[in-house]
Amino acid sequence: MSRKLFTYQGTDLHFGPNAYPLKSAVKNYQQPIWLYDLAIIEERVRWIQSWPQLGRLHYAMKANFNLDILKLFKKLNCGLDVVSVGEMKHALKAGFTGADFIFSGVAKSRAELAWAIENEIYQINVESFSELKRIIDIANQQKKIVSVDLRVNPEVDAETHPSIATALKDSKFGLDFPAAQLAIDLIAQNKCVQLKALSFHLGSQIMNVKVFEKALTIMKPFYQKAKSICPELDRFDLGGGLGIDYKNADSAIDQQRWDELAALFSRELKAMNAFLLLEMGRFLVARSSVLIARVEIIKEVLNGKKFMILDAGMSLLMRPALYQAYHEILPIYKRGEETETYDIVGPICESTDVLMLNKKFSKVEEGDFVAICDTGAYGAAMTSRYNLREESAEIFI
Ligand code: LLP
Numbered sequence: 077m078s079r080k081l082f083t084y085q086g087t088d089l090h091f092g093p094n095a096y097p098l099k100s101a102v103k104n105y106q107q108p109i110w111l112y113d114l115a116i117i118e119e120r121v122r123w124i125q126s127w128p129q130l131g132r133l134h135y136a137m138k139a140n141f142n143l144d145i146l147k148l149f150k151k152l153n154c155g156l157d158v159v160s161v162g163e164m165k166h167a168l169k170a171g172f173t174g175a176d177f178i179f180s181g182v183a184k185s186r187a188e189l190a191w192a193i194e195n196e197i198y199q200i201n202v203e204s205f206s207e208l209k210r211i212i213d214i215a216n217q218q219k220k221i222v223s224v225d226l227r228v229n230p231e232v233d234a235e236t237h238p239s240i241a242t243a244l245k246d247s248k249f250g251l252d253f254p255a256a257q258l259a260i261d262l263i264a265q266n267k268c269v270q271l272k273a274l275s276f277h278l279g280s281q282i283m284n285v286k287v288f289e290k291a292l293t294i295m296k297p298f299y300q301k302a303k304s305i306c307p308e309l310d311r312f313d314l315g316g317g318l319g320i321d322y323k324n325a326d327s328a329i330d331q332q333r334w335d336e337l338a339a340l341f342s343r344e345l346k347a348m349n350a351f352l353l354l355e356m357g358r359f360l361v362a363r364s365s366v367l368i369a370r371v372e373i374i375k376e377v378l379n380g381k382k383f384m385i386l387d388a389g390m391s392l393l394m395r396p397a398l399y400q401a402y403h404e405i406l407p408i409y410k411r412g413e414e415t416e417t418y419d420i421v422g423p424i425c426e427s428t429d430v431l432m433l434n435k436k437f438s439k440v441e442e443g444d445f446v447a448i449c450d451t452g453a454y455g456a457a458m459t460s461r462y463n464l465r466e467e468s469a470e471i472f473i
Contacts, residue, residue, distance in 0.1 A: 077119050077327035081363055082449060087410045089447055091366055092116060093327075096473045098408045101368055102445045107466040108388035108454050109368040113473045114148050116327075116364040117452075121152045124356065129341040133292045134178050136316050137163055139357030139453040142470055146170035155198065157316070157355035161188045164197070178313065178355060180227065180277070182248055183206075190214050192445065193222055201225040201275055201313070203250055207271070208259050215268035224263065225273035225313055228256045228304075230294040234279030234287055234317060237399045241279040243291070250276065253298065264305050271306035273353065274299050275360070277315025280358060285336045287313070292344050299348070312350040314341075316357035322402045322450055325326035325363060334359070358453040365452035367393055367468075368408070371444045372423060382418050384440060389422010389429040391462045393448060393455050405432055405450040411439045420446075424463050 078093040089098045092113035101111050109135045124133050134155040137146060141163065149156070150171045158164050159181040166271040174195035182203045184192075189207070192200055193214050202208050202224050215222045229250035234241045242249045253258060256274075263271045272424070276291050292314075303309045318337070320330050344350060369388035395401035405420055414436040429449065440446070456470060 077125055077331050079326055081325040081327065082115070082404075082406060082447070084410060087261060089406055089408045089410070091182055091447065092180060092473060093119070094473075098366070098368065098445070098447055101471070103410065105368075105370060105445070106469075107369075108392055108468040110365050110451065110468060110470045111368055111473065112142070112145070112365045112452065112470065114333065114364065115144070117145065117361055118152065119327070119379045120360050120363070121149070121154060124354065124360070125152070125430070127338040127341065129338070129345050130351050131311070131353055132208075132328050134353060134356030135360060136355050137167060138457060140361045140457050141166055142456065143170050144472060145361065146172070161191045164192070164195070166266070174220075178225070178353065180355070184210075185208055186214065190218070192231075192386065193218055193220050196220070199225050199273055199311070199313075201227045202259065202271075203227050205255055205259060205262075208262060211264050212262070212269055216321050220268065222269050223272040224269050225275050225311070226251055226259050226271065227258050227275045228253065228295065228298065230276050230291045232278055232287060232291045232294065234282050235284050236279050236281045236317075236319070237284045237401075240281055243276060244280040256298070260302050260305055270308050271302065271336075272308060273311035273313050274302060274309065275313030275315060275353070277355065280317050281319040282317040283319045283321075283333070285334070288337055289340055289344075296344070296348065299350070310349075310351055311353055312345065312348065313353040313355065316354060316358070318354040318360060320362055320450065322404065325404065325449055327363065330359070330363070339472050362450050362453035365450075365455060367448040367451040367455060369446055369448060370439050371442055371446065374440065374442055384418040384420045384437070386420065386422055386431070386446065387465075388448070388468070389424045389431065390426065391422070391424050391465060392459050392468050393431070393451055394458045394460070395454060397426070397432050403431065403451060405435060405437075406447050406449065407438055407440060408445040408447055410467070414438050416440075423465065
């Protein structure tokens with residue numbers, strides 16, 4: 077994959093493998109802009125699809141549900157990982173069909189399950205015993221045979237921010253091993269459900285490949301045991317969670333980090349003869365977007381602290397306020413060296429609306445533009461209407 081995604085040519089910031097000059101995007105600026113480069117997504121999808129052990133890549137559309145992005149995933153022959161009927165109905169508009177959906181989520185309603193079963197979706201990832209009983213009930217009513225997956229919690233610490241770890245002992249997600257065993261027994265007694273897959277999803281923004289190794293070591297014997305009871309089991313869904321280094325937007329480094337995972341899959345899964353599924357969000361789309369914002373106010377307070385107040389904040393990009401997440405911020409027009417220190421904040425009436433504290437930056441003036449980097453995943457998808465500011469725009473290079 078191509079390398080550095082942000083480069084300066086003289087004073088001007090350029091973005092993406094084709095070095096798009098960001099000053100072109102702000103010519104008629106009216107409100108914050110999510111600017112996307114689909115080439116970045118395509119490159120990443122094709123790379124993951126080249127992994128020898130992979131069966132099918134499913135895109136976790138919660139990361140970004142923009143229709144043009146979904147259409148690209150459809151064109152690239154990906155399936156989707158979805159968490160609501162709302163997501164599925166939205167994805168239909170991009171050309172997806174039931175056969176493309178893996179349906180995850182801890183609280184699927186009867187109505188949602190009925191819709192999924194009626195539309196014969198690829199796989200329902202079951203996260204509780206109650207859910208399984210609901211599925212059996214509805215499948216009997218509709219006289220359908222439903223392909224289910226059991227999402228098991230292997231209790232592996234994803235070594236990520238606690239708010240986005242999903243396989244800790246007390247997580248609400250998935251089934252613990254005794255519950256999964258009960259579920260297998262129930263499936264074995266009911267012809268209307270077929271155990272097609274086992275899965276785990278450890279969490280998001282994982283940076284250590286060893287975490288996957290641990291989970292595989294725990295899950296493999298359980299898979300074999302389940303298969304001896306339900307011989308139709310032939311898919312292994314390893315969730316998502318692959319992280320990126322938000323401090324260094326370099327595709328080559330992203331690739332190096334996860335090359336090891338591809339190797340791990342080849343080593344560990346070859347003998348299993350299972351169809352490998354992945355549900356990836358962040359890794360595929362995070363790097364594809366910058367959020368362009370305007371410096372609205374520069375304000376210096378008595379202790380000498382300088383605030384750079386942007387017209388975009390937590391109502392658009394919630395990640396810094398919610399998880400203290402780092403998103404690089406760069407001037408689109410660079411006025412010299414980084415001689416200043418700013419607290420970069422948003423316009424929202426909340427003290428937690430902070431993008432970055434004590435950021436060394438070149439001097440900026442009111443009306444300048446900045447690029448907030450790597451905002452393609454869980455950016456636009458998590459916006460809220462708080463403070464009813466002007467809506468942002470999504471545009472494509
Ligand atoms: N599969 C399941 C069942 C999931 O819950 C998720 C994400 C994924 C796959 C995709 O994970 P990814 O490859 O994107 O890490 N809002 C947070 C991230 C929440 C992730 C939720 N689940 C953030 O901004 O960091």
